[in-house]
């Protein structure tokens with residue numbers, strides 16, 4: 001199946017036509033499915049959204065005031081998925097700013113995960129002994145309002161990769177304990193094939209680097225970017241992908257097609273989800289998302305408690321909500337469909353998995369455990 005054939009699956013193209021009209025163009029499936037066209041026609045201005053959505057006052061204010069702190073951008077692909085009438089549309093909440101973004105809570109932070117503190121050279125965070133976080137770009141196809149890296153992303157303050165790469169490679173060559181590189185950003189898949197290929201080739205030339213993965217929201221925001229040529233680059237360098245999805249409505253025919261290209265191309269796929277108030281904080285919503293991801297051969301990897309980033313309190317749930325939700329999944333559905341629920345410990349403690357107590361007591365070699373139904377059992381250690 002090619003992208004143009006996908007359009008026969010789209011029942012209603014009205015919003016696509018409206019989006020093209022904003023830019024004085026008519027809807028043309030071929031152009032629509034070109035990722036560079038999508039990037040050139042991103043919705044970024046209040047008037048773009050006014051034409052497409054029935055905005056509530058909090059969104060109107062957010063659109064006017066937020067750009068000073070954190071850029072606004074939505075790809076035409078994603079904009080066409082927003083419900084024009086429902087301000088609580090789970091996709092709209094993720095990308096349309098609200099006035100609440102300007103609220104500063106005393107415990108909110110600019111850099112909640114303490115990445116800047118663990119930054120060893122510009123754009124490289126070395127926190128865990130054997131793996132590093134490599135910030136490749138400072139831009140994304142669209143901006144998640146709860147972004148944990150809004151301090152960097154879209155601000156245009158990071159030096160271009162070409163000016164930073166030599167220092168990063170030198171650090172990695174010297175640090176033979178690093179066996180795992182997570183390339184994130186910004187969205188690394190916004191790079192063109194050739195620079196991405198060059199970057200991966202330089203990392204692969206370092207003998208002790210065994211494992212390379214890329215964190216990306218491209219299959220949700222800009223699935224047209226996943227081309228057979230890109231898949232060939234990823235396969236050549238044996239890259240894993242950690243994708244980012246928050247709601248089942250992101251899994252459009254285009255996204256399913258992109259995931260198929262990747263999975264058929266031999267790229268292992270994981271997914272990370274941020275727990276968000278009114279977006280996915282129900283058993284039903286998480287189950288639908290995780291089951292649908294498994295159907296696309298994407299393994300839910302982490303469910304994140306939303307980081308306490310300044311201006312995101314309106315999107316955060318309590319930890320109790322997360323604990324309750326994850327215990328409604330564990331044991332109740334396919335183990336592969338249950339991600340690890342983590343808090344990325346504020347202040348740079350790293351990811352800490354949390355779940356309700358399942359080990360009730362462990363004394364004299366006897367472990368008292370509680371199962372998914374709440375029943376208790378004892379496991380006794382071998383006596384040697």
Ligand SMILES: *Cc1c(COP(=O)(O)O)cnc(C)c1O
Pocket residue numbers: 125126127128131132133182351
């Ligand atoms: C998440 C993260 C990693 C990777 O952690 P995994 O548990 O291996 O997925 C590495 N470095 C930093 C700084 C991170 O935040």
